[in-house]
Amino acid sequence: MIIFPIIIVLSLVFWVYYKVAIIKSNDELTQAYFNAKSRICLGSFIFFFAINQYLFYQTQLSLFIGIVFLVFGSANLYVGLKEAKHYRQEWKRLNAQ
Structure with a gap:
């Protein structure tokens, strides 16, 4: 199963990307949104890692x-x-035109 290692690596890369994006951002709402996105990536990494290890x-x-x-x-x-x-809804509410 090659799909699980690909998902694991991609989720780990995106987790690092969002953690770096948190550091670069000055807006607290954007930081909270990026933190939520990084949590999604970390959760998918742990989830698919567990499946991959059992199958292996x-x-x-x-x-x-x-x-x-x-x-x-x-x-x-x-x-x-x-x-x-x-946080996506809050950003839309605050930046409504």
Whole structure:
């Protein structure tokens, strides 16, 4: 399965990109939005890493560790999506013409 390593690497690259973008930005709302986007990337990294590790090893130990990683990755994805939606709406509200 080549798709999981590709997703893992892309999500890690985007996580680093958004963390650097937070440092470069001066606006607090933009920083919060980028932080939410980086949380989405981190959650997808953890989620797909867990799936990839279970498919690679297929042991009971990797299953248990994978389930823990799936829970943490899903939680990061969910919270990141909610935050990104909220901050996107706030930015639209503040910058309405």
